[in-house]
Structures are given as structure tokens and as C-alpha cells.
Amino acid sequence: MPSLQLSLSISPLTDPTLSPQPKPQSLLLVPHTPLRPKHLLCCLFATAKNAIIVEDQNAVVNGRVGADTGVPAEEDLLLPAGLQKEFMPKHVAVIMDGNRRWARMRGLPVVLGYEAGIRALRRVMGLCCKWGIIRVLTVFAFSSDNWFRPKVEVDFLMRLFGRGLKDELENFVRKNIRISVIGDSSKLPKPLQELIMAATETTKNNSGLHLIVAVNYSGQRDIVQACQSIALKAKDGLIEPEDINEFLIEQELDTRCAAFPHPDLLIRTSGELRVSNFLLWQLAYTELFFTQSHWPEFGESEFLEALHSFQQRQRRYGGKNT
Amino acid sequence: MAVTEAKYLIFLVVSIIRSAEAALVEMWTVYYRQGLAIISDYKERIFSWYRFVMGPDTENNGDSVASKLFGTLNGFMRKFLFRILSVGPVPNHLAFILDGNRRYAKKWKLQEGTGHKCGFWALMSILKYCNELGVKYVTIYAFSIDNFKRRPNEVQYVMDLMHEKIEGLLKEESIMNQYGVRVYFIGNLKLLPERVRVVAEKAMKATENNKNTVLLICVAYTSTDEIVHAAQESCQHEWDEIQAMKASESNDGGEIISNENQEEHRFINLVDLEKYFYMGVAPDVDILFRTSGETRLSNFLLWQTSTCLLYSPRALFPELGLRHLVWSVLNFQRVYPYLERRRKQV
Numbered sequence: 001m002p003s004l005q006l007s008l009s010i011s012p013l014t015d016p017t018l019s020p021q022p023k024p025q026s027l028l029l030v031p032h033t034p035l036r037p038k039h040l041l042c043c044l045f046a047t048a049k050n051a052i053i054v055e056d057q058n059a060v061v062n063g064r065v066g067a068d069t070g071v072p073a074e075e076d077l078l079l080p081a082g083l084q085k086e087f088m089p090k091h092v093a094v095i096m097d098g099n100r101r102w103a104r105m106r107g108l109p110v111v112l113g114y115e116a117g118i119r120a121l122r123r124v125m126g127l128c129c130k131w132g133i134i135r136v137l138t139v140f141a142f143s144s145d146n147w148f149r150p151k152v153e154v155d156f157l158m159r160l161f162g163r164g165l166k167d168e169l170e171n172f173v174r175k176n177i178r179i180s181v182i183g184d185s186s187k188l189p190k191p192l193q194e195l196i197m198a199a200t201e202t203t204k205n206n207s208g209l210h211l212i213v214a215v216n217y218s219g220q221r222d223i224v225q226a227c228q229s230i231a232l233k234a235k236d237g238l239i240e241p242e243d244i245n246e247f248l249i250e251q252e253l254d255t256r257c258a259a260f261p262h263p264d265l266l267i268r269t270s271g272e273l274r275v276s277n278f279l280l281w282q283l284a285y286t287e288l289f290f291t292q293s294h295w296p297e298f299g300e301s302e303f304l305e306a307l308h309s310f311q312q313r314q315r316r317y318g319g320k321n322t
Numbered sequence: 323m324a325v326t327e328a329k330y331l332i333f334l335v336v337s338i339i340r341s342a343e344a345a346l347v348e349m350w351t352v353y354y355r356q357g358l359a360i361i362s363d364y365k366e367r368i369f370s371w372y373r374f375v376m377g378p379d380t381e382n383n384g385d386s387v388a389s390k391l392f393g394t395l396n397g398f399m400r401k402f403l404f405r406i407l408s409v410g411p412v413p414n415h416l417a418f419i420l421d422g423n424r425r426y427a428k429k430w431k432l433q434e435g436t437g438h439k440c441g442f443w444a445l446m447s448i449l450k451y452c453n454e455l456g457v458k459y460v461t462i463y464a465f466s467i468d469n470f471k472r473r474p475n476e477v478q479y480v481m482d483l484m485h486e487k488i489e490g491l492l493k494e495e496s497i498m499n500q501y502g503v504r505v506y507f508i509g510n511l512k513l514l515p516e517r518v519r520v521v522a523e524k525a526m527k528a529t530e531n532n533k534n535t536v537l538l539i540c541v542a543y544t545s546t547d548e549i550v551h552a553a554q555e556s557c558q559h560e561w562d563e564i565q566a567m568k569a570s571e572s573n574d575g576g577e578i579i580s581n582e583n584q585e586e587h588r589f590i591n592l593v594d595l596e597k598y599f600y601m602g603v604a605p606d607v608d609i610l611f612r613t614s615g616e617t618r619l620s621n622f623l624l625w626q627t628s629t630c631l632l633y634s635p636r637a638l639f640p641e642l643g644l645r646h647l648v649w650s651v652l653n654f655q656r657v658y659p660y661l662e663r664r665r666k667q668v
Contacts, residue, residue, distance in 0.1 A: 148667040219628060224592050227553040231590045234557045235564070241557040246546050249553065272657070275619075277628040284546060284621040288632070313616065317468055 079131055080304060087311040089264030091136040092128070093286070095278055096121065098270025098294030105294075111156050116296035118164055123299055128209050129175055136210045136258045140278045144184065144218040158189055161215065165195045169202065176208035182254035183217030210258055217254070219280030226252035255282055262286065265310045267303075269295045287313050400644065404455045407648065410655040413608035415459035416452060417630075419622055420445065422614030422638030429638070435479045440640035442487065451647055453501060453535055459604045461538040463622045467513065467547055481518055484541065488521045495528055502534025508600045509543030510551070538604055545624040552598035556590050559598075601626055609650050613639040629661060 079085060096117055103113030121139060128134040142157060165179075172179055181196045188196075196215075229252045233239050239248070255261040263279065263286045271292045275283065289306045291298075420441055427437030445462065452460050464484065470477060491498065491505070498505070507522040514522070522541070596602060607623055607630045615636040619627065633650040635642070 145664055145668055148664075220592060220625065223549060223625070224590065224595060227549075227556070227595060228590050230553060231557045231560060234561065241554050241561060244550060244554045244557065246550055249546075249550060273632045273653075274629060274657075275627065275632070280624045280628055281546065281549070283619055284544075284624060286618060288617040288619070290617070313618075317471075 083307055084311060085133060088133040088307065089310055090134065091138065091258070091260040091263045092134050093138040093263035093266045093279060094124070095140045095268040095276065096295040097268060097272055099296060101270060102294035102296045110153060113296060114157060114160055118160065120296050120298050124303060125209065125211065127300060127303055129177070136212065136260050138212040138214065138263060138279070140214045140217065142215045143277060144216050144221060145277065158192055162192045162195050165199050169199055172203050176206045178203045178206040178208065178210045180210065180212045180257050181215055182212055183215045184221065185216065187216055212255065212258060214278065219277045222254050223281055253281060265289060265306065267291065267306050269293060269298055285315070285317055287315070400454065403648065407651055408456060411658045412456050413651060413654050414457065415461065415605055415607045416457050417461040417607045417610045417623055417627070418448070419463045419612040419620065420639045421612060421616060423640060425614060426638045426640045437640065438480060438483055444640045444642050448642060448647065449537065451644055459536045459538065461540060461604065461607065463540050465541045466621065467510065467542055467544045468621065481515055485518050485521060488525050492521070492525055492528060498529050499532060502532040503529060504532040504536045505529045506536065506538045506603055508538050508540045510547055511542060513542040536604060538601070544621040546621055548600050549625065552595045555598040556594045560590065606630065609633055609654050611650065613637055613642055631657060
């Protein structure tokens, strides 16, 4: 059935209006070389007054420690051609949309669409581990609005999460992946909650890719619970209401567990052009990328297209482009 | 025979149109340009269709005959188009991020601040279209708190432009009242220079009785700042309530303190926060426009755009036109049934 499709992904090869990759004015500066004292001094003098230096500690990738202080060695980073290391996003968020539509298009039952979605997620995780530069991957697995889907589907999804966690746990340990789950886990079935706690505990100290799965998550609810915790602190006299600022709220949001809480790139599949209540506060300066393909079809080529598009963007953060 | 007559008829119609065109050009040259010139040192005296249609001097509103004719025809066709669009659901609240003014100036090799002026004219025509379409709330992202980081003379230019335009708005109060437009200035107004804040508050007061359309202009605004402000206000409010309760309890005898502890898990909820937002005067956004092809939110209305359509045309803001508006409304109508169903479920 023909439908009105609006394709908005910026095609990097044919877009003449964007100037080629200027040096981004990012607020976080993560050096790729080991931080020896003289490098630290150079960084301090060279960066702008607002830059914050984050030291890359204990970077153990795939069980191999780099030569000096644990940063991944050059030959481990198999970055595809055309992508520049300095302009890769540190935190990628994904809204995994379109599983059901993909299944319906092929005449398959919806549950097979979800299973294909899990396979796509494994593919993307493998790519992130291979490239090594993307440190945090957040995926929107289940929104708090999704409870209104048919009960059969919701139950299947919960079982799928549980099974996925159980099966993949040793894979996570082996690949040094850390998993966290954000969202209101109190409404989930008890066995799933226990599995989540066990998985989180087991992989707590892993320092490779950090996978954050948003289950029963709502961006607005996240901000409200952050404000509630701050209000309790204010009530107990720990802080004054006038002292509440953005930093305090960020300390209370669900994404505080991540080293890079703000996504640099948000990918939404299956052509829908909205954010759907995902990571509202954290998406303030995130580049959004919308693609027409459905989530089960999302593979290396679509991911590369998104990263190419990201590298072409000029991130100004409200200031002037130098 | 019939073919010859048809040919004759077509010839007649074409010659009437051509003589009308010649007459209009003659009228234009005689009355508005004091003669026709092909080559001249004064560029404005050379005939061009663009100037013929738009008028000799858009700043002083010197309307040409042709522009009046075309204007009426355009308006008629636009009304017709909007009537067709109104068969489906029409968005209630549109938000615009005015991006690309400086790039427009660079592209057309204009002076540094002229891009913002062109953006202002584009904004006026967009507001006119929204008014005709029946959109009740229009929000624009005029100036962000992050934009204070720009060069001081650029910031000064934008502040002066805002001051000039708001004063112009106050002078044209009759037009605003005629169209029933109510103006709000949203954001942390304390960060603006004194004279801009004073004139903004005057404008808000002058238009407060209008009910047709609401124009929300976000100056010195970021969404994170709005949320922080709402959190501060609601904390302060709860704090004051508790102090008042404690004061009355100490008079009564103090049995109610345990109830208060039970209530602390409901200290602040969604409704409380939304009450203190600067944008609390308007409902949630239906379509968010970001021009110049960038797809990011830039700390604008993060809370209010959680389930709205995001539309980013490649056109720079001064180039934004009717076709973009129509296309976005059509897309909105496509996803509207799904979003309504979800809203009802929640």
C-alpha cells in the first residue's frame, strides 16, 4: 500500500551546503593518546576555558591491555573507511522501531519481528565493540506507553528480555560489556527484575561497551523522579531550593550511571519523525538521525550511513561556528 | 471550420492578455518609474519583473499594481488550499526554530545583520499563514541562553532588533487587536537587557485581552533552564506549605506530623512541575520545525515535544514558505490517528 514517506536523512555525499568536517566545539575532550604529564599540560593550555578533560581509565578491550596505560591499541580499532576517529560519537542512542511493521510486511507473526529485532541489536553491539570508539549504547526497548499493546505481545516481550539477558550474560562477561537497565523496573514481572539485578551486578565492573537498556522508561517520568529526589533533599535541609541547578538534576537522572550521559547521536528507524518520550533532558544537543529502514533490517550499512551523517553535522551548541 | 474558430478564439484571448500586460508595464513605467530604461546607472529604474511584482520599495510598502493583483489572487488560492487542508485535523500548536539567518546572509552576500531582518519578514508571512489556517498557538525560538556566547556585537545587534520590532509591535497595537493576537515572552527574562525586558512586558500587557491566536516568543530560553526553574518553584512552594503547616501544627498540638511523612513520596509530581513551566500557558506542540536541514532540538521545548512530529526542511529560515507548511501539515494528518489513539490510552 503506497504511503506518504518523508525521507530526511542527510545524504553526505551529495550535500554541497554543509562544509566538510570542521573541528567540533565539544564540551568534553577525550584524548585518544595516553595522558602522560606533558600531554596533560598541552591539553590544559590548548583547550578552551569551558572544556572538561576526562581521563580514559582502565580501557581494557577484548581482554587485551594496551601497551602503556590501557588504551586500546591502534590495530584493534577497525574503523571503516570514510569515518574519522575524532568525530565519532561517544554515546549512541537508538529507538528500535518497526519490528511489528517489518513482520507484517513479510506476512510473519509479530513475535518473529521482535526476535529479528534482537538479532539486529546483537549486530549493532558487535559493531560497537569492534570499532571500540562508541562507549555507550542506549536502546529504547520498552516505553511506559507500550503497556497498552495486546497482553500476549507484552508477555512475549517480557519473556524475550529475560531469555535475552540469560543467554547473553556470559557473552557480556567475555566481551567486557557492562549492562544497565533504566526505567521503572517495579512494574516488571518479578523473575525479570531479579535477572536484571543479577546481570547488572555481574557486569558492574566491566569497562568495555556500556549497554543501557531502557525498559518501562519515560523521559518525563525520569525528570519528575529526579526533581522528586532533589525536593526530598531540599526538605531534609541538604540543599536550598535556590541552589537547584542543571548539574544537580543530572546527578539524579537514570542515566547517571553512564560515563557519557548525553547521547551524541540518536537513531530512529522506520521513518517516524518523533522522539516518543525517550531521554528528553539528555537529548538537548543530540543530533537526530531518522532512517526509513525498519529495525530488523538495520545493519552495518545503515549504521555507517548514520555515522557519516553525524560526522557531517556542524555542532555549534548555540555559539558561533568558527 | 470549428478548428479555425477555436484557433481564432485562442489568438483573441492571447492578444488580450498581451495587451493587458503591455498596458500594465506602460502604467508602471509612467507612474512609478518616470520612464522605461534598459540601461541605467540607477539600478532601480531598470524594469524587472521581480520589482514589478513585489513593488519598488518593500520597506516603505510601496505596493505596485501588479503586486496588489497577484496578492489578491494568491490570497484567494491560499484560502482555497487551507479549506482543503482543514478537512483533516489541523495542528493546534506549531513551534519554529529560526535557524539559518546568518547562512542566508552569507549565501546572498548581504550585510552581517540583514539575514536576521529577512528572517523577520519570513516569520511575518508564516504567522499570516498560520492565522489563516487556524493554528491557535505559534511558538518561535528567537534567542537561546546559549546564544549569549556569540560575539558581543552580534548579540547587541539581535537585542536592538528585538527592541525595535517589539516597539513596532506596540505601535501597531490596533492590528494585533484586530487579529486577536496575544503575545507572550517566554524564558528567563531577567537575563535580557533592561530596556528589552521593559518593552516586552509592556507588549505582553497590551495584548493580554486578545483571544484568537497566541504567539509565544522564546527569548533567553532553554528547556533545561525551564525545568530547573520549575523544580525550584515547586520545591519552594512545597517548602512554604510545609512551613505553614508546621506553624499551624505548633498551635494545634503536633499530631499531624506523621501524616506528612507518609505524604513525602508524593512531594512533586508531573502536574506540579508542568504548572511552573514558562510554557504552561500553551498545550503540547504538534509540529516542530527546524530549518536549514539540521535535525537537533538545541535545548528547545524538550518536554513539550516528546510526542510531536519533527520536521526539518533543508531551506534556511528566510526561505521558509507556504509549501513547507502545507507538507508538514499533511504529514501531521498522516500520523495524527495513531498519536490520538495513544494519547487516549494513556
